[in-house]
Amino acid sequence: MDNQVKPKKKVNVNRVIIYTILIFGTVLALVPFLYMISGSLMNLTEATGRAVLPSTPQWSNYREAWTDANFKDYFLNSIIIAAITIAGQVAFCTTAAYAFARMEFPGKKLLFTLLLSTLMIPEAVIWIPNFITVTWLGRVGPIPWINNWPSLTIPFMASAFSIFLLRQFFSQIPNELWDAAQIDGAGHLRFLAQVVLPLARPALLTVILFTFIGSWNALAWPILVTTTPDWRPISYGLSSFLDEAGARIHLQMAGSVITILPIIILYLFVQKQFTEGIATTGLKG
Amino acid sequence: MTADTSLSLPVRSKKSRWSALRENLLGYAFIFPAFLIIGLFGLFPIGFSVYVSMHRWRITPGRFLGLDNYVKALDNLAYVIFFWIAAIFLYMAIQRLRKVIVQAKEANEGLWIWIIPAVLSTAGIIAFLRFAVLLLPEVLGVADKLRGQERTRELFVSLLGEAWRMPVVQSALRLTLLIFVLAFAALYLINRYLRDGHASMDYYAAITQVVIYVTSGLVLGWYTWAEIVRAYAEALEEGETLAIWAQVTTISAGFLLLLFSWLLWRSASNQDTNRSMIFRLVAASMLAVGAWTLIGELPRVIDAGYADWWNGLRVTVFYSVGTVPFQLGISLMLAVLLFQNIKGKSFFRLIYFLPYITPAVATAAVFRTFFSGRPTAPFNSILGFFGADPLLWLDEPAGIINMLFGTDFGGWLAGPSLALVVVIIFNIWTYIGYDTVIFLAGLGGISNDLYEAAAIDGASSWDQFRHITLPLLSPTTYFLTLLAVIGTFKAFNHIWVLRSAAALGTVDTASLVIFNEFNRNTRYGYASSLAFVLLGVILVLTLVNNKIAEKRVFYG
Numbered sequence: 001m002d003n004q005v006k007p008k009k010k011v012n013v014n015r016v017i018i019y020t021i022l023i024f025g026t027v028l029a030l031v032p033f034l035y036m037i038s039g040s041l042m043n044l045t046e047a048t049g050r051a052v053l054p055s056t057p058q059w060s061n062y063r064e065a066w067t068d069a070n071f072k073d074y075f076l077n078s079i080i081i082a083a084i085t086i087a088g089q090v091a092f093c094t095t096a097a098y099a100f101a102r103m104e105f106p107g108k109k110l111l112f113t114l115l116l117s118t119l120m121i122p123e124a125v126i127w128i129p130n131f132i133t134v135t136w137l138g139r140v141g142p143i144p145w146i147n148n149w150p151s152l153t154i155p156f157m158a159s160a161f162s163i164f165l166l167r168q169f170f171s172q173i174p175n176e177l178w179d180a181a182q183i184d185g186a187g188h189l190r191f192l193a194q195v196v197l198p199l200a201r202p203a204l205l206t207v208i209l210f211t212f213i214g215s216w217n218a219l220a221w222p223i224l225v226t227t228t229p230d231w232r233p234i235s236y237g238l239s240s241f242l243d244e245a246g247a248r249i250h251l252q253m254a255g256s257v258i259t260i261l262p263i264i265i266l267y268l269f270v271q272k273q274f275t276e277g278i279a280t281t282g283l284k285g
Numbered sequence: 286m287t288a289d290t291s292l293s294l295p296v297r298s299k300k301s302r303w304s305a306l307r308e309n310l311l312g313y314a315f316i317f318p319a320f321l322i323i324g325l326f327g328l329f330p331i332g333f334s335v336y337v338s339m340h341r342w343r344i345t346p347g348r349f350l351g352l353d354n355y356v357k358a359l360d361n362l363a364y365v366i367f368f369w370i371a372a373i374f375l376y377m378a379i380q381r382l383r384k385v386i387v388q389a390k391e392a393n394e395g396l397w398i399w400i401i402p403a404v405l406s407t408a409g410i411i412a413f414l415r416f417a418v419l420l421l422p423e424v425l426g427v428a429d430k431l432r433g434q435e436r437t438r439e440l441f442v443s444l445l446g447e448a449w450r451m452p453v454v455q456s457a458l459r460l461t462l463l464i465f466v467l468a469f470a471a472l473y474l475i476n477r478y479l480r481d482g483h484a485s486m487d488y489y490a491a492i493t494q495v496v497i498y499v500t501s502g503l504v505l506g507w508y509t510w511a512e513i514v515r516a517y518a519e520a521l522e523e524g525e526t527l528a529i530w531a532q533v534t535t536i537s538a539g540f541l542l543l544l545f546s547w548l549l550w551r552s553a554s555n556q557d558t559n560r561s562m563i564f565r566l567v568a569a570s571m572l573a574v575g576a577w578t579l580i581g582e583l584p585r586v587i588d589a590g591y592a593d594w595w596n597g598l599r600v601t602v603f604y605s606v607g608t609v610p611f612q613l614g615i616s617l618m619l620a621v622l623l624f625q626n627i628k629g630k631s632f633f634r635l636i637y638f639l640p641y642i643t644p645a646v647a648t649a650a651v652f653r654t655f656f657s658g659r660p661t662a663p664f665n666s667i668l669g670f671f672g673a674d675p676l677l678w679l680d681e682p683a684g685i686i687n688m689l690f691g692t693d694f695g696g697w698l699a700g701p702s703l704a705l706v707v708v709i710i711f712n713i714w715t716y717i718g719y720d721t722v723i724f725l726a727g728l729g730g731i732s733n734d735l736y737e738a739a740a741i742d743g744a745s746s747w748d749q750f751r752h753i754t755l756p757l758l759s760p761t762t763y764f765l766t767l768l769a770v771i772g773t774f775k776a777f778n779h780i781w782v783l784r785s786a787a788a789l790g791t792v793d794t795a796s797l798v799i800f801n802e803f804n805r806n807t808r809y810g811y812a813s814s815l816a817f818v819l820l821g822v823i824l825v826l827t828l829v830n831n832k833i834a835e836k837r838v839f840y841g
Contacts, residue, residue, distance in 0.1 A: 018622050025619060026636045029718070032651040033639065035663070039654065048659070050666045088322075096319035104305075105312035111320070118327040122775050122823060124799045125816040128337055128809050129330035132425075139428035140441050155326035158319035188311055217644045219778045224804060235646045239782055242650055249654055256647035267642050271635055274642070275722050 036260075039253035047250040058250065065254040069245070070229060074237030075258065081152050081233055082215040088157025089211050090204070096158065097166035098192050102178070115160045123220065130155060131224050151225040152233065156215065162207045169203035170196055205273055209266065216263060234259050334813045336421065342810035346422065352512050354814035360589040361532045366821070367509040368533065369540070374502030378495045385491040396488055398475055403492040405468035407500055412464050416457035423448035535582050542575025594815055596790060597798035598822070603701035604794055605773040607709040613765055616717045617758075620724035621750070634725070637718035649711060649782035653679065656707045658787075679704045680787035702791035708783050712776070720765050727761030728754070763834045767827065774823055795819050 039047055041057040065071050099105070100112055134155070138145030145151040173196055181191045197204065215233065222236040229237070238259050245251050267274060338354055341347035355363040389396040427444045434440060448454070476485060513529050520527045546568040553564035587595050619637065623630055640648060655663045656678035665675035684699025685706055686692060701709070731754065739749050755762075777796050784792045793801070799819065803812035 015627075018625060018627060022619070022622055022627070022633050025717075026633060028714070029636050029640055032648055032655070032714075033643075035655070036647070036651050039651075048661060050661050050663075092319040092322065095315040099312045099315035103308060103312040103315065105309040108312070111316065114328065115320075115323060118323060120824075120827075121327070121331060122771075122796070122816070122819060123777070124775070124796050125334055125813075125820050126327070126330040127800070128803055128813050128816065129333035130326055131803075132333070132337070132809070133325065133330070136425060136428050140431055140436070142436070142438075154322065158322040160323060160327070163319060188308075188315075213642065217646070217778065219646060219781060220800060235644055235778070238644075238650065239646050242646075242653070242782060252650055252654070256650045259647045260643045263643055264639070267639075272631075275634060275638060 033260075036253050036256050039250060040257045042250045042253075044248060044250060047253070048247055061250050061254040062258070065241075065251050065258060069241050069251065069255060070237065071234075071241075071255055071258050073229065074232055074234040077231055077237075078216055078234040081149060081231075082212045084149065084153040085156045085215050086208050086211050088153065089159070089162055089207060092158045093162040093166055093207065094192065094197065094204070097163045098170055098188070098196060100163065101167045101170035102173075102196075103188065115163060118160045119164075127220065127224060130221075134225060146225050147228050147231055149231060152215075152218075152222060152231060155221075156211070159211075162211070165207060166200065166203050169200045173199055202273060202276075205270065209270065209274060212266070213263060216259075332417075333421075334816065336418065337810050338813035338817055340810045342808075342813075344807050344809065346425065347810070350810065351515075352509070354811045355818070356516075357811065358591045358594050358815055358818060360586045361529050362536065362583075362586045362590065364509055364513055364529060365533050365536045365540075367505055368537065371502045371506035371509065374498045374505065378498035378502065381491060381498065382495045385488060385495075389488065394485075394488070395479070396492070398479055399485075399489045399492040400496070402468050402471040402475065402489060403496045405464060405471055406493050407496045409461060409464040409468055410497070411500070412457065412461040416454065416461050419451075419457050420448065420454050423451060423454065532582060532586065535578055536586070539575045539578035539582065542571045542578065546571035546575060591815075593790065593793075593798050593802075594795075594818075597793055597795040599697065600701070600705060600791060601774055601794040603705060604709060604712075604776070605770050607701055607706070608712045608773055609766060609769045611709075612713045612716050612720060612769055613762065615713070616720035616765075617724055617762075619717065619721045620728060621754070623721065623725060624728045634718075634722065637721055639718065640715045641719040645715065645778040646782050648715065649779040652707065652711045652714075652779075653783055676703065677787070679707050679783055679792075680785050682787070682789040682791045702788060704783075704785070704788035705792045708780060708792050711779055711783065712773070715779070716769065716772070720769070723765055724758070724761060727758050731757045759834075763830070767830050770826055770830070771823055774819065774826075795822075 038053050040061055041059070042051060042054040042061075043058050046054055100108065134145045134151045138148070138151070143150065177195055178191060181195055186194070217235050218233060219235045219239060222233050226232050226236065232240070238255050241255050242252055245255075337346075339349060339351055341350050352363060352367065355367075359366065386396065424445070427441070427448060430444050431441065472489065513533075516529060517527055549564050549568035549571065553561040553568065623633055657665075658675070658677040658680040659665065660669070660675040662675075662678075664678065668675060681688075681703035684694065684702055686698060686700035687694055688703060692698075735753050735757075736749055739753060744752070773794070775796060776794060777800070780792055780794060780797055784797070795815075796819070799812050799815045802808050802815060806812075
């Protein structure tokens, strides 16, 4: 056999196997989403039967889920909760991360270790004390915390993870910039706002994305602190709707599509940023 | 002023000292808001949770219970564990002390003088904890006093002041401050007059650590002992007999035997052939005896403990073991394939990542439909197509071992229930994309030269994978393993959606059991103690993982 042909042919076979596996993986990853969309357009008999595709797409399912099942409210609640949380995170975590990255004060190391130690603590440990705290704050303060926005946003306005991520970025900014800023008469706050933040946009974007996804996906804590649908965020809304809808699978699927749509759109827009952000956090964690 | 500039100016002018102070204050101001939130909702809850777990607490706080909640959950195993934690504290103290003594000897510096401020600081911390424990119920009580009254700011402030000014609280506070002032004075005086080394603050920190460890170990050990004595006294009054001490010693002996056999086995490889043979034989027999003791004793303890909780732990272990190897194996394979020079790399990455970023409640809803017990549900339709009977899937509490082999085992031998298998499949499906992306980043960090050199030496692609990729990727693998295991212990959202009453709690992991105990049964104190046991399990797993990683992980 010809020596030059053999390796080339082998490579081609390898390629075919590689692509087959990768495409098979793609199909497995996508099938649940495709079924979600297809199921959301079926009518009741199709959804509970063996149908794979709807005979005629029932777009009205979305309207029904949106209005009848209160998805409109859940959706808005989650947007508001995410916006408040993100505003808090940007304000508090950037300043804290800046202080840890570029300022000197006694006890810095101890405080940072204390901060990082909260990453180890499973949520289950802090559910109960935080629930007691939040109830107490609502009972003594001017506004209730249970069934209201503060309990869903304020505890999440600062996170060790965000501070850690931003600090990594801030400490990479060259000192020459700070020296130059000082000559121009800028203090720490102005340097942070005008030089550091624009430079750290990728990190900031990652923090914003993670915070958004975090509040969009929150389930256990909202179950604990919301007993009425008034401030119920979307994941809890969907999960309670799944139980209410019972056999109406087409509506369940429509609700699921409504829930994942904002995240998917966001993901497609900032996809590269996102995967890279995750890859770096993973390696440094 | 940044660190570099302040260090490069050894002689500070008055102005720069002022600006350094200003910078310190500004630094504190910068971290204050974040620390207020994280302190209140991230750090304080840990201590508060300990407090809650030692009380009978059903919505409102009840009487002090000590370790009873833990004993209720784990039966007499709780005492064993507390003794062991005390022993670990003492062990950590000895280790730390040995290290710092070596350091001081090398530098020929005095060490023991630091024991004065260290003991004072520890006493100050204890006094502060006492103050906090005295103040906490009063502050919590403010909410009850406000009930039915008009909630004005003035009233709240005055009630809070009332709690603050309680004589007990005030004297505790004064004691705390006094001790801290003494500690500070001692520290200052030693630094000023007796300081004979450059690393003095390091010594102080190390000795304080040692004193804190010793104190925690002794207090915990003494308290556990007192609790056992109390349990005996109570049992005597009711005319019952207890066997706590017997159980504690047997179980401890069992664990000790396991530990020694592991140490012996490890040291065997350093010996010559004959001795290593003997070492291994002794180690193996110790292992057998230890394991036999534990097998004889542990099930009795577990039976007497809280059934839901042990079941939750078993489910969590099945869940971890069923998830982690497959998830990591498949994603490693995908990452290696994607790392080849292929077209559409970013497209595949985009798709594989989708399950990870989409809300778990929504994707779990689809899996719930897929694996529904209805005969017309998608997976049952596929089974029907092949002529098989429909399965109950998520409603099936029977273990898969029993289902596959028609056996009738109970407990561990039954294997995970079919419902749990579906949860495992969901978990693998969700996290493969994430793991693949991290593996890809890890692969990107391996230098290409190594592969080229290996190819020149005639290594096959499998050899390259086995001897270059795997060892160099081990830090990533270690990180992902740890993350995946801890992730299964924390999992909540998808299990909440996928669990059904018909599965009889066979998918309820530890987190779910805690949540139910808290939210549905409103047993706050008990649920807190369960949460702490979970935290303990996670810490032990992390430590074990670290120990294994120390040997196996290759950091470049």
